[in-house]
Amino acid sequence: MSEKEKRIKKRREYFIRAAKEIIDYYGVKALSVRKVAEQAGYAPATIYNYFGSMDGLLSAVMDSYAAEAMEWLREKSSLDLPAARKIKVLYIEFARFFLEKPDLFKIIFMNENLVVIDDADIIPNFKEMYRLRIELFQRLSLEHGYESETAVKLERIITSMLFGMLYSYYYSTSNNTKEELLDELRLNIEYLIPEARDSE
Amino acid sequence: MSEKEKRIKKRREYFIRAAKEIIDYYGVKALSVRKVAEQAGYAPATIYNYFGSMDGLLSAVMDSYAAEAMEWLREKSSLDLPAARKIKVLYIEFARFFLEKPDLFKIIFMNENLVVIDDADIIPNFKEMYRLRIELFQRLSLEHGYESETAVKLERIITSMLFGMLYSYYYSTSNNTKEELLDELRLNIEYLIPEARDSE
Numbered sequence: 001m002s003e004k005e006k007r008i009k010k011r012r013e014y015f016i017r018a019a020k021e022i023i024d025y026y027g028v029k030a031l032s033v034r035k036v037a038e039q040a041g042y043a044p045a046t047i048y049n050y051f052g053s054m055d056g057l058l059s060a061v062m063d064s065y066a067a068e069a070m071e072w073l074r075e076k077s078s079l080d081l082p083a084a085r086k087i088k089v090l091y092i093e094f095a096r097f098f099l100e101k102p103d104l105f106k107i108i109f110m111n112e113n114l115v116v117i118d119d120a121d122i123i124p125n126f127k128e129m130y131r132l133r134i135e136l137f138q139r140l141s142l143e144h145g146y147e148s149e150t151a152v153k154l155e156r157i158i159t160s161m162l163f164g165m166l167y168s169y170y171y172s173t174s175n176n177t178k179e180e181l182l183d184e185l186r187l188n189i190e191y192l193i194p195e196a197r198d199s200e
Numbered sequence: 201m202s203e204k205e206k207r208i209k210k211r212r213e214y215f216i217r218a219a220k221e222i223i224d225y226y227g228v229k230a231l232s233v234r235k236v237a238e239q240a241g242y243a244p245a246t247i248y249n250y251f252g253s254m255d256g257l258l259s260a261v262m263d264s265y266a267a268e269a270m271e272w273l274r275e276k277s278s279l280d281l282p283a284a285r286k287i288k289v290l291y292i293e294f295a296r297f298f299l300e301k302p303d304l305f306k307i308i309f310m311n312e313n314l315v316v317i318d319d320a321d322i323i324p325n326f327k328e329m330y331r332l333r334i335e336l337f338q339r340l341s342l343e344h345g346y347e348s349e350t351a352v353k354l355e356r357i358i359t360s361m362l363f364g365m366l367y368s369y370y371y372s373t374s375n376n377t378k379e380e381l382l383d384e385l386r387l388n389i390e391y392l393i394p395e396a397r398d399s400e
Contacts, residue, residue: 109371109373110312110371111371112310112370112371114371114372115372116372116373150391153387153388153391156384156388157357157361157388157391157392159364160360160361160362160364160365160368160388161357161360161361161364162360162364163363163364163367163368164359164360164361164362164363164364164365164367165360165364167363167364167367168360168363170312171309171310171311171312171314172314172315172316173309173316184356187353188353188356188357188360191350191353191357192357
């Protein structure tokens with residue numbers, strides 16, 4: 001990373017921290033270019049220089065929350081496991097993380113007005129999470145003999161199922177407790193990928 | 201149904217209609233006991249007599265929207281199909297209905313403050329929808345030789361997956377078009393229940 005890139009990264013962090021402080025104190029709806037700039041001690045126009053738009057800044061803020069989830073996942077997935085079992089562990093830990101942090105789940109995944117800027121510089125952690133997931137399902141195909149088309153389908157089914165369960169939990173359309181949700185998730189993954197079962 | 205029951209049903213309908221008018225004009229957040237009573241031409245206390253609480257009235261309103269979905273599903277499911285294919289048709293038509301009616305989806309399924317009153321008198325259509333779904337998966341087990349435990353699991357997996365897909369669509373966390381979503385749903389169901397494939 002060049003000096004210039006480092007400086008850009010650092011400046012971005014000032015704004016991201018300022019935005020998170022506003023979210024923590026006043027909620028996500030209170031965010032505005034003016035407020036964030038004021039909190040960060042810069043002119044409002046600077047935000048456009050560093051993030052392109054307010055949506056760019058918001059994406060960067062979401063990504064900084066995603067970094068917390070990635071840290072949790074990296075810690076839990078450092079185990080040397082076959083792909084099938086690692087997939088199970090990661091989905092369960094992802095669910096556990098967001099069940100413990102309802103505010104983060106709501107800010108990231110229940111934000112109707114959020115336009116995510118699909119730029120790897122701005123959302124490196126979301127990109128990393130996606131890469132990790134796709135890579136694991138490729139390994140599923142290599143290690144356990146699933147056709148790659150099937151592995152792709154399983155990734156889509158399990159990811160949609162996971163989010164369906166989390167949304168139903170947060171909208172209280174399901175009566176599951178957190179532990180029941182995690183248990184059902186585990187059993188469903190073991191049904192879809194029998195190799196994910198823990199060896200006896 | 202006795203005369204008294206008919207009268208209660210009719211009175212309830214006045215309030216439900218009044219509440220829906222308010223929702224249509226001002227949005228769901230504008231609902232209040234006072235406004236609904238005013239619109240229906242009754243005293244506010246009457247709402248408590250007929251629905252127990254404002255949440256009771258809201259549940260009844262949601263159910264009246266669910267009636268529209270049920271009507272659509274009944275029309276589409278009148279076909280005499282094997283259970284596996286009927287399940288596929290019903291999930292796809294349920295998704296199609298709510299993709300065409302984003303307002304209804306948001307009012308019913310994206311309403312964090314909604315406390316659903318679990319009373320068959322107040323939400324008959326939700327109960328009917330649930331019964332229809334469970335019955336079809338029981339038929340899956342009888343007609344296609346799935347163990348009943350597996351049929352129960354498939355119902356949970358497919359329902360969560362469906363909602364995960366719909367929520368991702370409404371929160372724009374997926375870039376699928378409506379038709380792509382329906383197509384992916386169909387392929388995933390056919391993967392999970394191979395008998396759901398249309399015969400050649």
